Amino acid sequence: MSFSNLVGQDKLRLILARLLNDNRLSHAVLLTGPAGCGKKSWGEALACSLLCSEPVQGEACGYCLSCRQFAGGNHPEYYVMEPDKQRIKIEQVRVMRSGFHLLGGRKVCLIKQAESMTAEASSSLLKVLEDPPVGLYFILLAEQPQQLFETILSRCQRYNLQPLSRVEMKALLADKKGLRGDKASMLARLSRGIPGYAFELAEDQEFDRRREEAENLALSLLAGEDSAYHLLDQAASMAEREDLLSFLDLLCYSFRDGLIMKLCRNEQLLIDPARPSLGEGTATVKELEEIIYLISQTIYELTATNVNRRLLLEKTLILAQRGLIQCRK
Numbered sequence: 001m002s003f004s005n006l007v008g009q010d011k012l013r014l015i016l017a018r019l020l021n022d023n024r025l026s027h028a029v030l031l032t033g034p035a036g037c038g039k040k041s042w043g044e045a046l047a048c049s050l051l052c053s054e055p056v057q058g059e060a061c062g063y064c065l066s067c068r069q070f071a072g073g074n075h076p077e078y079y080v081m082e083p084d085k086q087r088i089k090i091e092q093v094r095v096m097r098s099g100f101h102l103l104g105g106r107k108v109c110l111i112k113q114a115e116s117m118t119a120e121a122s123s124s125l126l127k128v129l130e131d132p133p134v135g136l137y138f139i140l141l142a143e144q145p146q147q148l149f150e151t152i153l154s155r156c157q158r159y160n161l162q163p164l165s166r167v168e169m170k171a172l173l174a175d176k177k178g179l180r181g182d183k184a185s186m187l188a189r190l191s192r193g194i195p196g197y198a199f200e201l202a203e204d205q206e207f208d209r210r211r212e213e214a215e216n217l218a219l220s221l222l223a224g225e226d227s228a229y230h231l232l233d234q235a236a237s238m239a240e241r242e243d244l245l246s247f248l249d250l251l252c253y254s255f256r257d258g259l260i261m262k263l264c265r266n267e268q269l270l271i272d273p274a275r276p277s278l279g280e281g282t283a284t285v286k287e288l289e290e291i292i293y294l295i296s297q298t299i300y301e302l303t304a305t306n307v308n309r310r311l312l313l314e315k316t317l318i319l320a321q322r323g324l325i326q327c328r329k
């Protein structure tokens, strides 16, 4: 399990390989980034490389006994700590500490969701980080690093994982999910560079149906023929959707494709050419821009505030349709 097998993060790959090769890697490394961005894969590849007995330019060879034990999930010098009922507790840190009897060689502890450590667990870990035994390495993974003790942060070499480019994401989807063509392009765009989210969408059996529903709603809003009563009814049923955010994402992307089609005709589009297209309708660039902003704002309010979903969706649908009609007058 080496970095070379992982897609994207070219800068991080170079930095880590160089530090490993020069034996300059800190005894504590913190990998940060949103859920699904690949922290675990990179943390494991780093651990495997640290433990490998015959690394190739810093990276795990993949063939030595250590690498085979690591791949088999039974490496004796590798310890994983993760939340037990949402928190990492002091007992877990104690068990981890007592498990490392350093008799030469390297040992690695991977800490998932490090920010979930209780204050006691953090203090206990800090004691080890302040006076690290030679050969013991910690790899901390965190979505919210600001929740970690400042004293822990200051002792870590910190790297933030970057979103994958569309090209990288398409390569990953082809490799891991066998997806190519339009579907891969669409998921690469919708996933915003987060591999975990792209995989989730790829495995979602309802995705195609949801996509069609979002397109239909976009077309009906543009047509502007729905009565206010119908829009309120639609908002009420949307508010009940468990997949509301994903649905709004697709709605937003449907309009975005219409916009792209108006602005440039050679980009690969989300919308099937055989279907009625938003880009060929009467909506102007300005109208499409405004509606994309409106939906993005709705997604933001749904995720960042405690807003009443139904009222917010009523406002969004009515404003969307009314805005489009008024612009046309």
Ligand SMILES: [Zn+2]
Pocket (backbone or CB within 6 Å): 052, 053, 054, 055, 060, 061, 062, 063, 064, 065, 066, 067
């Ligand atoms: Zn090896």
